[in-house]
Amino acid sequence: MNIRVSEGSRMDHKLNRLRRKIMKAEKFLFVSTLDHIMNSVEVRDAFISYHNESTKQKFILNGLNMTVAPSSIYALIGASGCGKTTLLSCILGMKELDSGTIKVLGHKVTSKKQNKVARSIGFMPQDIALSPQLTIGETLKYFGNIFLMSEQKLEERSHMIKELLELPPDDRLIENLSGGQRRRVSLAAAIIHNPQILILDEPTVGVDSILRDKIWKFLIKSTRESNLSIIITTHYISEAQQSDRCGMMRDGVLLAEDSPRNILLKYEADSLDEAFLNLCKLNKQVLPNSQNPIEVVCDGYVKNDIGAGQEKIDELSHFKGKLLYYIQIISALFSKEWACFKRGKMDLLSNLLYLTFLSIMLMFGPGSDPRGLKIGIVNKEVLDPSYCKDYLRQNISYRNEFNDCIYEHLSCHFLNEIQDEDFIKVHYNNFNDSYKDAKQGKLIAVLEIQRNFSEALQYLHENFNANGIEFSQVGVHLDQTDMQISTFVHNRLMKAYFKFAEKVMVGCKYNKDFVKPPLNISPMFGSLYKSFKKSILPLFILQGAYFQSFGSSCYRISQSKVDGIWNRTLLAGVNPIEILIVQFIFSIVIMFVSFLSGILVLFLSIGITDFTTIFVSFILGISFCTAGIFMSVLLSSVTKNASFITAFIFGGSILAVTTSGLFWPVDGQPEWLQQISYFLPFAYTSDSLRDIVMKGSTFLDFNVIKGFVNIFFWIIATFLLSFLVMKKKKFS
Numbered sequence: 149m150n151i152r153v154s155e156g157s158r159m160d161h162k163l164n165r166l167r168r169k170i171m172k173a174e175k176f177l178f179v180s181t182l183d184h185i186m187n188s189v190e191v192r193d194a195f196i197s198y199h200n201e202s203t204k205q206k207f208i209l210n211g212l213n214m215t216v217a218p219s220s221i222y223a224l225i226g227a228s229g230c231g232k233t234t235l236l237s238c239i240l241g242m243k244e245l246d247s248g249t250i251k252v253l254g255h256k257v258t259s260k261k262q263n264k265v266a267r268s269i270g271f272m273p274q275d276i277a278l279s280p281q282l283t284i285g286e287t288l289k290y291f292g293n294i295f296l297m298s299e300q301k302l303e304e305r306s307h308m309i310k311e312l313l314e315l316p317p318d319d320r321l322i323e324n325l326s327g328g329q330r331r332r333v334s335l336a337a338a339i340i341h342n343p344q345i346l347i348l349d350e351p352t353v354g355v356d357s358i359l360r361d362k363i364w365k366f367l368i369k370s371t372r373e374s375n376l377s378i379i380i381t382t383h384y385i386s387e388a389q390q391s392d393r394c395g396m397m398r399d400g401v402l403l404a405e406d407s408p409r410n411i412l413l414k415y416e417a418d419s420l421d422e423a424f425l426n427l428c429k430l431n432k433q434v435l436p437n438s439q440n441p442i443e444v445v446c447d448g449y450v451k452n453d454i455g456a457g458q459e460k461i462d463e464l465s466h467f468k469g470k471l472l473y474y475i476q477i478i479s480a481l482f483s484k485e486w487a488c489f490k491r492g493k494m495d496l497l498s499n500l501l502y503l504t505f506l507s508i509m510l511m512f513g514p515g516s517d518p519r520g521l522k523i524g525i526v527n528k529e530v531l532d533p534s535y536c537k538d539y540l541r542q543n544i545s546y547r548n549e550f551n552d553c554i555y556e557h558l559s560c561h562f563l564n565e566i567q568d569e570d571f572i573k574v575h576y577n578n579f580n581d582s583y584k585d586a587k588q589g590k591l592i593a594v595l596e597i598q599r600n601f602s603e604a605l606q607y608l609h610e611n612f613n614a615n616g617i618e619f620s621q622v623g624v625h626l627d628q629t630d631m632q633i634s635t636f637v638h639n640r641l642m643k644a645y646f647k648f649a650e651k652v653m654v655g656c657k658y659n660k661d662f663v664k665p666p667l668n669i670s671p672m673f674g675s676l677y678k679s680f681k682k683s684i685l686p687l688f689i690l691q692g693a694y695f696q697s698f699g700s701s702c703y704r705i706s707q708s709k710v711d712g713i714w715n716r717t718l719l720a721g722v723n724p725i726e727i728l729i730v731q732f733i734f735s736i737v738i739m740f741v742s743f744l745s746g747i748l749v750l751f752l753s754i755g756i757t758d759f760t761t762i763f764v765s766f767i768l769g770i771s772f773c774t775a776g777i778f779m780s781v782l783l784s785s786v787t788k789n790a791s792f793i794t795a796f797i798f799g800g801s802i803l804a805v806t807t808s809g810l811f812w813p814v815d816g817q818p819e820w821l822q823q824i825s826y827f828l829p830f831a832y833t834s835d836s837l838r839d840i841v842m843k844g845s846t847f848l849d850f851n852v853i854k855g856f857v858n859i860f861f862w863i864i865a866t867f868l869l870s871f872l873v874m875k876k877k878k879f880s
């Protein structure tokens with residue numbers, strides 16, 4: 149029965165007929181014993197389809213059947229796009245079949261349930277799927293740990309694999325390796341735990357022929373010495389000749405599945421390439437739902453048990469308990485995160501000190517008075533400014549020697565009250581010149597004082613007659629382009645005028661309250677002039693903290709999905725919740741440091757030193773960061789698209805500024821927007837922080853409670869939604 153077919157030689161017809169008879173006999177023997185055999189992998193009537201742009205259904209697997217025996221190498225060959233990777237994804241449970249069944253080591257595979265035999269499988273995807281910031285040593289250690297290997301076994305196996313695959317030194321970073329070297333590390337990660345089933349998606353691409361030969365020898369030896377089964381896809385059809393069984397795939401079906409020897413015989417070919425070509429010609433007319441022309445012939449089947457990795461879990465749960473299992477997995481995940489994080493020094497520093505930088509910027513930014521603003525002065529009463537200077541130098545009194553009020557050059561007194569540190573005064577002879585400069589942006593305002601300003605003021609004081617009041621008024625022409633600046637100019641000029649008017653009143657022995665507005669404004673919380681920084685800057689830090697926690701956690705999760713390490717970790721039997729717990733701990737520790745340092749720097753610099761205020765603000769902020777991290781989990785479970793995530797973060801920060809009342813009170817919004825603002829997590833939290841800082845509110849105050857309730861609503865909502873999304877779509 150063991151007839152050798154040397155490559156290149158042609159069989160004569162008689163011999164071929166004889167061999168076909170032998171094959172039929174083998175097939176008969178196999179079928180009669182098939183019921184008692186447990187295959188490593190069984191695929192039955194597998195259908196899977198996608199809808200393309202024109203919403204036409206396209207079958208990728210079209211009623212496919214496949215059988216992989218234990219202790220064998222199964223080579224899956226076929227043209228690019230025929231569905232090989234899709235089939236492997238279904239076997240691994242990453243994709244769900246539309247219909248049909250897949251069994252791995254006797255266990256039905258479904259993408260929704262945790263694969264019971266996950267730790268018995270080793271998978272090398274087509275993409276590298278490794279963390280570029282890890283070294284080779286760290287990568288192998290990571291995979292060894294998540295496969296629950298003991299230190300000693302990991303050491304032994306790493307040593308053997310590194311020699312076999314001729315890997316570069318342990319401390320070389322994956323990102324600095326060549327394409328071929330990366331593929332070899334990826335293969336090493338797939339075989340490190342000595343799996344019972346090995347699924348390799350084009351492992352020999354970019355590997356030189358000598359090493360390729362070495363890898364094949366290793367695979368063959370491994371299958372002979374243990375009950376390891378290997379499914380390997382390859383574009384090098386000649387490689388498949390070394391396999392025990394070969395599946396020739398086209399348009400989602402296996403045209404043939406047999407040992408290479410039998411395929412050569414059956415299709416009267418000298419090489420598998422030729423056999424594949426002959427097969428394709430024969431099957432040109434195969435229709436989408438037609439019977440699959442599969443041929444099942446198996447050699448040397450043996451009864452099999454669940455793989456070594458699974459035994460290890462059972463052993464572990466028996467001896468050490470679930471807790472130890474979690475500690476091992478969580479610490480493996482944590483070590484990997486930390487190794488990646490500490491390597492990016494800039495990333496580390498910017499993450500930890502981001503809010504401190506922001507606080508320092510804020511100390512000098514919003515809330516400080518504008519400096520160096522220029523105002524134009526058109527003083528028609530005293531055109532020459534040096535005359536005013538001389539006059540004030542000699543005469544600062546408002547009364548003469550007879551104690552009479554002097555209504556003379558009062559414009560000089562008024563202009564003197566405008567502080568030089570507030571404004572630079574530029575004098576003009578006429579309004580038109582000043583207007584031209586204002587239009588070019590050289591002036592922020594123009595003050596126009598009438599020729600008979602002093603007389604008009606005297607007339608008004610003595611007669612209380614409204615006629616001619618316009619001559620006593622200073623025309624203030626404001627550039628309203630910038631609201632903040634024009635409000636500042638307005639306030640400062642009003643302040644200067646009231647000071648001047650009060651001095652005139654006192655000087656002339658009138659009641660100074662006469663010129664005061666009839667509203668006596670005094671602050672209940674905060675102080676009249678110094679509240680702005682206190683009321684607004686903590687909100688900047690709060691929003692900054694939210695978007696830092698949201699953005700950095702989102703980036704880490706989606707990057708692990710893009711790198712492929714997310715899928716590979718899940719395929720090793722790790723639960724997504726376990727990965728997310730580590731991500732959460734990692735992010736919250738970073739935020740703890742970043743937010744604490746940021747808030748301390750800011751609060752102390754703006755004079756908030758009360759411990760309770762700092763403590764309550766910190767707890768509110770950290771809870772808010774937690775909501776940000778949960779939001780990132782939700783977003784990254786929906787998509788790993790970097791441009792969408794970036795747009796979401798930027799859009800979200802603008803939304804936060806708009807709806808938090810940071811720049812404009814929420815009460816100023818239309819009612820429908822107010823409802824959105826109070827639903828989103830920004831407005832109530834900002835109100836709470838304002839109250840904590842300005843009124844000294846604590847956890848028991850209503851507004852603060854509202855803030856916390858809003859935050860916890862978002863934490864719970866995003867957690868539940870992420871859970872639901874991940875239940876449906878665990879793999880990226």
Ligand SMILES: Nc1ncnc2c1ncn2[C@@H]1O[C@H](COP(=O)(O)OP(=O)(O)OP(=O)(O)O)[C@@H](O)[C@H]1O
Pocket residue numbers: 198199208226227228229230231232233234235274
């Ligand atoms: N999510 C999807 N939506 C639509 N079409 C898809 C999707 N995933 C895969 N396909 C299509 O299914 C077909 C099979 O893809 P698959 O990756 O399994 O091919 P393959 O045989 O592994 O190819 P290669 O050898 O080039 O890797 C391809 O035409 C691919 O474009």
